[in-house]
Amino acid sequence: MTANADQALLPAGLQDLLPPAAAQEAGAVERLIQAFRGYGYDRVKPPLIEFEDALLAGAGAALAQQTFRLMDPVSQRMLGVRADMTTQVARIATSRLSRAPRPLRLCYGGQVLRVTGSQLRPERQFAQVGAELIGSESEHADAEALIMAVSGLNGIGAEGLTVDLNLPPLVAALAERLQLDAEVTQRLRQALDRKDAAAVAQLAGDHAPLFQGLLRAAGPAQDALDDLFALDLPERVQREADRLKRVVALVQAALPDLTLTVDPVEHRGFEYHRGVTFTIYARGVRGELGRGGRYTTDADGGPWEPATGFTLFMDSVLRALPEPAAPARVYVPHAHARTAARLRTDGWQAIAGLVPEDDPAAEARRLGCTHLLKNGDVQPLDDA
Amino acid sequence: MTANADQALLPAGLQDLLPPAAAQEAGAVERLIQAFRGYGYDRVKPPLIEFEDALLAGAGAALAQQTFRLMDPVSQRMLGVRADMTTQVARIATSRLSRAPRPLRLCYGGQVLRVTGSQLRPERQFAQVGAELIGSESEHADAEALIMAVSGLNGIGAEGLTVDLNLPPLVAALAERLQLDAEVTQRLRQALDRKDAAAVAQLAGDHAPLFQGLLRAAGPAQDALDDLFALDLPERVQREADRLKRVVALVQAALPDLTLTVDPVEHRGFEYHRGVTFTIYARGVRGELGRGGRYTTDADGGPWEPATGFTLFMDSVLRALPEPAAPARVYVPHAHARTAARLRTDGWQAIAGLVPEDDPAAEARRLGCTHLLKNGDVQPLDDA
Known part of the structure; x- marks a missing residue:
């Protein structure tokens, strides 16, 4: 329960969690982390504020508009308050823990702040919990991340979970293979995101049947994969599709009751991802509970590593949990x-x-x- | 273990907690909170940032210099990043929870940021864990807070704890009763804080024996109390001393092995306190592990309530714990x-x-x- 009375005491999008919600959130965070530690993920804790340029490097740049800045009188430099912990954990993996054996399994939990809320997530402060698996290309890594996220959520009582799997690099790989120019590719991507079949047909020209086939290859996982594999995909694109299929098979084997859907062309929010991605929902709950997928560390050049991981948004996760029982x-x-x-x-x-x-x-x-x-x-x- | 390698990646006073330190800190926080919940303290979670004027009201003003500010584009007002959680919890008690039955028992755990570190505490971000007991004047409330803090620390493995008890309002009450003027009182307080017996004698004039007696009434609890009670104290001051004695007796009954000292005139860091206060140390550990004592909510006027509570500083607490064992x-x-x-x-x-x-x-x-x-x-x- 969150008090709305006296809300004017706090800026919009910020709140006091009262009993029993505060204990419920903290308990859920710790039980999730405990579940991830069961898979061998070690906890790290980056600071709330960092140098702005470090915080917004690479994939962090996407959150530049959402990051509060403050001046540090000690370093005389601008700091940012983290709006996301994923890039911090990637920084730890590639700097302080660069010599730790791979694959490196890390997990984290903490608060993040954002300058503005969104319609689906009006909160400007929320708890993030997540895990990163760094240094493995294997599809077993992709599957482990997803299985661990869903199992962790089930373990704290979240019910009615559904997972949507995507393949954001697919459209780019296809456009490159078919030698579509950059502007057409960009417009095609937007049309695919909108599920606008007519625009897709017009933009794709000779390749319209292929792209329209991709658009149709969305829905329950098995049907969508069947549709996807019926298409005549170039070899490199087929390899991505093969990986998606293997990940789906591994997840279904581990979690036979989980509702899995596939939408291969969806890529909003996954601009920095390089392989299979996923979004977790709970039936009847506004906003996604979490998202994750394959990426590479240090996208701005320099050495990089393959990685996969996920982040859970605890404000949405709490909405998927039953009301906590009053303690004796x-x-x-x-x-x-x-x-x-x-x-x-x-x-x-x-x-x-x-x-x-x-x-x-x-x-x-x-x-x-x-x-x-x-x-x-x-x-x-x-x-x- | 904290990595010092790659420290230049982060501003001074900020750090990444790595395995196993991050898990150790989080585990210690949760076990402390769990212990406080055993006493019936309900967890609350105020936000990381608030309106500056709310955050720095009353006792919060003491941390104005240490508070990071940022501009909120949504409210168009200045926000402060909390440098302490105590005033936030007092705000919750007197606003959102003003109609909850008294005595009200609340606990909390979270991160705070400070603009500069101190010599004893160079960290600019650290975790605070604490509890507040609001609405009781009873000395059993004072004792409960102290016993709970020490028992909680013992429960997570902290050893060699010592507690120093103080009575910060004593000097002011005495000066008022003896009709010392404000400037003399201020200088007398400073001399007492420095333990400067010569200056105390000079400033106290006819009352020199009394103030020098107070200065000597410091040390192991029983000896100090004997010295204090040998003095000829005015009635109101004697009442404060009686309360201190009863609190000591309650704490000794509950924790017979705890090393207790008393220093009745010490008041540095307790400018806003109104009764018995305490500081917790661990032998061989730099900095205090925590501090607390009696105060009143809403010191800036308006309705107020008697309260007592404490805050533990997790950076120091972790230094008092044994190294965590590597997990199987x-x-x-x-x-x-x-x-x-x-x-x-x-x-x-x-x-x-x-x-x-x-x-x-x-x-x-x-x-x-x-x-x-x-x-x-x-x-x-x-x-x-």
């Missing part, structure tokens, strides 16, 4: 401090009376407790 | 995904081979695993 809580009347300490050791939430009370049961109820310590026993309040 | 981790050779999934369910950290390997044991060692899945069994690597 026992009121321990005044002057029973030792008993309160013992109850806590036994796992109880035990509220100690700070002053003598005439009616301990009434005091327990007033404080929202479910139980009362009476005659040395913990008793449910209704019977107390 | 099993390497699962390629194409045993199902077994890896089962091992994770059983609580293992299981790293899956992404490609076929010629020598699984060598690959396991290369990746830092302690165990290997071999012939269907998890085997320690030395025997594998």
Whole structure:
């Protein structure tokens, strides 16, 4: 639950998480990280602020407009408040951890800030949790990232998940092979993003049947793959499609109940990705729960590594979880401090009376407790 | 472990926490919060940034110099990045949770940023964890806060803790009762803070024996209290001393092994406090692990409530903890995904081979695993 009362106390898009939402969010973050550590992903924690130029290098440039800046009187340089943690983790992998064995598995959780919210995500601060798998080209890496994300979400109680798989480099590879010029390619991409079959036909000319076939190859994973493989794809493009098919097979084997869709030409939000990507949704929940896919570290030149990973947006993730249950809580009347300490050791939430009370049961109820310590026993309040 | 290599990548005072330090910090934060929830403290999560004037109201003003500012294009107002979470939690208690039953118990954990580091705490970003108990005047509230802080730290493995108790309003109460003028009081306070007995004698005039007695009433709790109670204190000041004595007795009863000292005139860093305060140290660890004490919410006028609480500084807390043990981790050779999934369910950290390997044991060692899945069994690597 988020309080909307007193909202004017805070700037738009920022909020106080109150009980029980704050505990629910933190608990979900830690349980997700714990799940990722089960796959051997080690936690890293980059700082909230960094030099602007480092934060906005490579893939980070996409968030330049969304990044708060501040002046650092110590370094006399501009800093940015992170709007995303993915590029920070890639920086750690390629600098401080450049000599750690590959594949390198890292995970993270933390808060990010954005200058403006979006329609689907009005929050300007939210928690991100994610993982990166750096240094492997294998389709097993792609599958591991997706399986881990979905399993982690299932583990914290998210239900009705669906995953949409995409292949953002496919259109570029096809345009290059077919020697389409840059402007046509750009307009074709926009038409494909809009699912505008007429515009696609007009722009693709002789290749219209191929591109229209790609547009149709979207939907439930198996049907979409069948449609995709019925097309006469150039060899390099076929290799990308083969990889997508193998990833789908691995994911279906591990998570047979997961609803998987494929849309090979979708590429919005995946401008920096180089292979299979995915977006996770939950039925009935506004906004995506997370997204990820294959990319390369250090896209601005210099040494690079193949990588895959994902980020979960905890504001959306929380919307997919059931309401948290109120905890059992026992009121321990005044002057029973030792008993309160013992109850806590036994796992109880035990509220100690700070002053003598005439009616301990009434005091327990007033404080929202479910139980009362009476005659040395913990008793449910209704019977107390 | 914190990497100092590549430090130039980040502004001074900011750092990447690497494995295993990042997991250790997050784990310590969550276990502390869990301990506080055992006492019935509910978690809240204020935002990283707020309107500057709200953030720096009341006690927050003390951190104005240490607060990063940024311009919010949405509200067209200046925002501050929090340098402390205590005032945020007091704001939540007196606004959104003003109608929640008292005493109100809240806890929190999060990152704060400061414009400059100090000699003792060079970090400009660190995690704060704390709790506030709002709406009780009882000395049991003071004792609960201190006992909970120390028990929480003991619970995560901090050893050799010592607590120094102070009574910052004592000097002001005494000066008022003795009708010392404001300038003399101010200089007397500074001399007391410096433990400058000669200056104290000169400034206190006829009252020199009393103030020198206060200066001597510092050290191990029982001796200091005996010295304090041997002095001829005015009635209102004696009431403060009585409360300090009762708090010491409650803490000693709950934590008989804790080293407690008392220094009644110490008041640096407690300018906004109104009663018993405390600072927690660990033997051999630079900087305080935490501090807290009695204050009032909304010091700038308007309705206020008595409160007590504390904040722990996780950078110092981590220095008081033993090195984390490396986790047991099993390497699962390629194409045993199902077994890896089962091992994770059983609580293992299981790293899956992404490609076929010629020598699984060598690959396991290369990746830092302690165990290997071999012939269907998890085997320690030395025997594998």
